[in-house]
Amino acid sequence: MVSVLDIKVLRDIWSMRLQVLSIAMLVAAGVAVFVMSVSNYRALVGAMENHYRNERFADLFAGMTRAPLVIADRLREIDGIGIVEPRVAKPVRIIREDTNLPISGRIISLPADGQPLLNRLHLVQGRWPDPFHPEEVIINAAYAEARAVRMGDPIEVVLNGRLQDFRVVGSALSPEFVFATRSAVPLPDDRNFVVLWAGEDAVASAFDMKGAFNDVAMTIAPGASVQHVLEEVDRLLAPYGGTGAYDRGDQPSHRFLEDELAEQETLSIFMPSVFFGIAAFLLNVVIGRMVEAQRGQIASLKALGFANGTIALHYFKLVTAIALVGSAAGLVLGCWFAVGVVGSYRAFFRFPSLEARFEPWLLVAATLVSIVAANLAAATSVYRIAVLPPAEAMRPATPPALQTFAWLQTMGNRVIPLQYIIAARTTLGRPIRTLFSTIGIALAIPLILFGLYWFDAIDYMIDVSFSRVERGDAFLTFTEPVSTDARYELMALPGVLNAELQRVVPVRLRAGYRTYRTSAIGLDPGSELKIPRDKALQPISVPADGIMLSRQIAGQLDLHVGDRVSIEVLEGTRVVKDVIVRRISDDILGSSVTMDRSALNRVMKEGPVANVAALRIDPAQSELVWSRIKSMPRIEGSSVKALWLSLFSDTIGGMVLIGALILAGFGMLIAIGVVYNSARIALQERAWELAGLRIVGLTRHEVSAVVVSELVAELVVAIPLGLLIGRYLIELIASARASQSFQIPAVIDPSSYVIASVLVIAAAFASFIMIRRRIDALDLVAVLKTRD
């Protein structure tokens, strides 16, 4: 038989259904955000691990000018090396009829028998090239999709200065090119960068590499010292023009992926945890007050002889039921959103399989946390009431120390209407309660800001990176260093408003035992198309000698202005030189080493040459410009800022913003839940008093003013407090994670503050309407019959 107390649980839930719903909503929002975010992050990490394992992603990589294949056997003999996969990998250029933009690419040789041992391909479409048809190639799936390449399509490739026709027979994913980027471009550009895999005979003969290789992928034996192996490889390859061996940490795709995952971790673990924590705190406040409001009932149950344990169990059931309803809704919502968001990741993260992962522990943990948080609050309140003698508990809670606020009496004389004095005394007379409910409302604001912040941060990143730092409209890379006359050649093109040359070389910085692979960029003094800036966005001039480091690199290498760092050029003669760190720049996108171009030329022991050009182009004549550039044989590739920008907002933007939108939405739900509950409970506790005011003749409006003015007072404090807390938490989150490719700034636009405040005020306004309805419906007669 169902016990009467259990019937009471059901009736209480029904009679408080709106309140129960708003609490459940709070739980649901916390659980949903948590489940969604953690699942998504786990899905990404899981997909990466699977891809790396299934396709045998190499541990070490090295490039060189040309080494005979016998050197591969020598590499195998190095202690600590596992598999060695020699290959030919070279930059190429693609010609397409439908675009004037130069498309750059990389061609990689495939062993005669198909799959390589390492960095295997996951075929998405088509088939493997036939060894008897050297013109058949596999291309990376991202490019195939971006350019709508069909199987069987011809592809014109410029190899080693010679145009050669290939035919696409397959598209594939590779763990080496989850993000396909070429150096000096921090973002993947799938439309203008292609990876081709062709039979080794075809590639080797095009580059005169028969019986030789210029690139090698290796695995490392378990327990071997990476540093030792890298040194041995470098030593062995040095006579063959080795450009320095490196591990996954310096592999461009993996580095970008790691940074991306670090950002995702911030968005997916840290922020939702804070979000969930706040939701749990609010749950605590709301449930605590709900139980407090049942003080009389608890006392009556005690008076009737119910043991504290029985009463506690009763509330445990009530609160757990609410938490379960909320968790269930949260789990469903969370899983649903997770599937949607993971879908949006697929366009960005190129994994063979990327599915939302719902690990049982996660679902159980989220539910348990909600139940525990809710019950902790309930237990505290039940205990506080249960320890009182029933007779005392049956009376309303001791009024606060009102005498303290007797000054309101003199001040209030005829000046302030008494309903406001009632509100003021209630607010000030119960400081702890007022504080909690104010903090509760305040904490709703960061939850909304968490979502809005990402929009601001991305806008800011775009603004700073693409209109203040990188000021060129397009960038060209040359096949080999060109003399500075190239600048005049480019400036002479109709439609080119400005052109500046840069020297970009791959380097390895070494400070003590720490190393960092990146590109050194040589800029001319007074460069206008790339302006390094400091934190306050003020331009920093490039030092005439020595180097300027981005703050991320300086941090990683523990370098400060004035320190000496060894710079090792990873091409040509592999010059190593000690230079002095002269300045630190604050890069948001990418991490760079910047030098004066002449200084870099001196380090390289070369004349005044450059290999990259930044252009400012008249938009009206851009087609003309590109058609002229297309016919320049020395141009290897290009990137166009406008395309970058759309890429940025389509991929990173789109991906982050979906999560942000969901976060902001749930933040809003929580805000409404908290404000509504505050008002609802205030009303519940005061129904008797308010009805009394109505009876003596105060209008509904005057009576509403009592509760509304209390809520307004709390809002006035809560909103600025919430904005401050939000700002602080966002700074904390942003500083907790500064990756190498990205520096998501703690920038909050004033409009976001306004939106968050307006939303909370709107939630409050909705609550005011609800209060007014309740006051209108107060049963004046019933009030006369009971003491409380």
Place this chain on the structure above:
Amino acid sequence: MQAYEREAESSANVPPAPVFVARGLTKVYGSGDSQVTALKNVDLDIRQGEFIVLLGPSGSGKSTLLNILGGLDAPTSGSAKWRDHQLTGAGDDELTTYRREHVGFVFQFYNLIPSLSVEENVRLVAQIASDPMDPRQALELVGLSHRARHFPSQLSGGEQQRVAVARAIVKRPDILLCDEPTGALDVDTGRMVLAAIAKVNAQLGTTTIVITHNSAIAGMADRVLRLSGGRIVKEEPNPNRIAADDVQW
């Protein structure tokens, strides 16, 4: 004291025209099987300045009748009128105005606002009345001037009830409605509260209706109405009113 004695002379004898006129008042709560008829076809006339005591067991309809006369409840059928105010069929705003301008209430459980001091509780009503007396005068009338700055929680039950009386009369109400004003009090405190009510009735000429279980209080009334089963079963004029101090129970 002159201000609130202006109508005193009219309370000495029964004035000619009734101020309250109720005809066929019926109040039914609930519906179907759970239907309860609280008032059945009650007719009633009350004259200006009368001191009426409503007597009867629980459930006899006393409170329902009082609530309808006070504008807190509406009858299911029948009509009730106070002077030119039609109480039946009036909207909430009209009833609020009626209570605000004309009615003072005293309840069994005082219903004071805990966060307002004694003086403020009284002033709360003075603030919304059109021609109130000084709140301190109202407190003086119930003998509580010295407690003006205390809060309700610092007063005894009897004192709280007297504050409720002061709060009810500060607006110089035309009608004072008291529902079991001594129900929660001991004899001595109860007498003090009754004395305050009688004083207001006598000095301000306020039409006063008191509900009680306690037939001893009936001795203070001009007229006693006995209710049972939702009807007025007996009406007893009382030519020899006694003072509150002489009430025994």
